[in-house]
Amino acid sequence: MTARKIIVGYDRSPDARAAARWALDEAVRTGAPVEFFYAYEWPTWAPAASTVPAPAVWPDGETDRAIKGALHEAVALAKESHPSVRTDISIVNNSAALTLIGRSEEAGLIVLGSRGHSAVVGLLGSVSVAVSGHAHCPVVVVRGEPEAGGPIVAGVDDSGSAQLALGFAVEEAVARRVPLRVIRAFAPVTGLWEDTPMVTRSVTAAERRPLDELVAGWREKHPDLDISVEALVEHPAAALTEASTDAQLLVVGSRGRGAVRGMLLGSVSQHLLRHAACTVAVVHERK
Structure with missing residues (x-):
């Protein structure tokens, strides 16, 4: 069966090019086609006063040709560097975030750069966070320089999306033939109870047991995969930010236990999208 399409936000910026390389490399491993996506987010209003020059509401012909040229150039470069990957392009006159969230229902992955020149790649505070928080498929935000041979790191808790993230991380580690590092971090107690005898500074065997049982199932399925577990x-x-310094990919769920289901991306994932040293994948439950 053909793998689902990988959609990559592309505007010819260095970060968009990095996102395209990541998407194309992933497509080689999975057999998925890659779509280069661009969204025009031009103003939908113009000043009413006749003395005020009105901006163009839609892109002019020159701009449109330049965008199409950049996307066709990306396809041509992809055919040279990744000849086995099937590619196409799409351009929409609509919100980048809303379009990508809608398209994610049928996509296998959405891949974005951490910065760029367009609404698709450049607005980490809005588009990337919105898409990462509400997409129906995993969203990858490409950051830093990949560590050749570096491990895949999975950040887990006991939420449903974190368990899906672990499955995604296992697949990536197996495909790349690199170790998998699984991390379960328990936030330390602070405030009134911080210095009481009731508070311990280490993870108990009972707290760790569900994690070990979860990982044991993956060890059984992939006995050749090198998996380390830290609680x-x-x-x-x-x-997880510290773990990202020598990793090639950091995988997390879209929401942890502390977030209300249906709200925006969890605070940990938002922090990692801005501060991780490596590429971050945010994995979702398909709705």
């Missing part, structure tokens, strides 16, 4: 008392955002 520690540290804020999850800090622990």
Whole structure:
């Protein structure tokens, strides 16, 4: 069966090019086609006063030709560097975030750069966070320089999306033939109870048991995969940011236990999208 399409936001910026390389490399491993996507988010209003020059509401012909040229150039370069990958392009006059969220229902992956020149790639505070928080498929935000041979890191808790993230991380580690590092971080107690005898600074065997049982199932399915497991008392955002320094991919769920289902992307995932040293994948339950 053909793998679902990978949609990559592309505007010819360095970060968009990095996202395209990541998407194409992933397509070689999975057999998925790649679509280069661009969204015009032009103003939908113009000043009413006749003395005020009105901006163009839609792109002019020159701009349109330049965008199409950049996307066709991306396809041509992909045919040279990744000849086995099937590619196409799409251009929409609509919200980048809303379009990508809608398209994610049928996509296998959405891939974005961490910065760029367009609404698709450049607005990490809006488009990338919105898509990462509400997409129906995994969203990859390409960051940093990939560590050749570096491990895949999976940040987990006991939420449903974190367990899906672990499955995604296992697949990536197996496909790339690299180790998998699984991290479960328990936020330390602070405030009134911080210095009481009731608070421990280490993870108990009972707290760790569900994690070990979960990983044991994956070890059985993939006996040749090198899996290490860490359970520690540290804020999850800090622990995973540190782990990202020598990783090639950091995988997390879209929401942890502390977020209300249906709200925006969890705080840990938002932090990692801005501060991780490597590429971040945010994995979702398909709705």
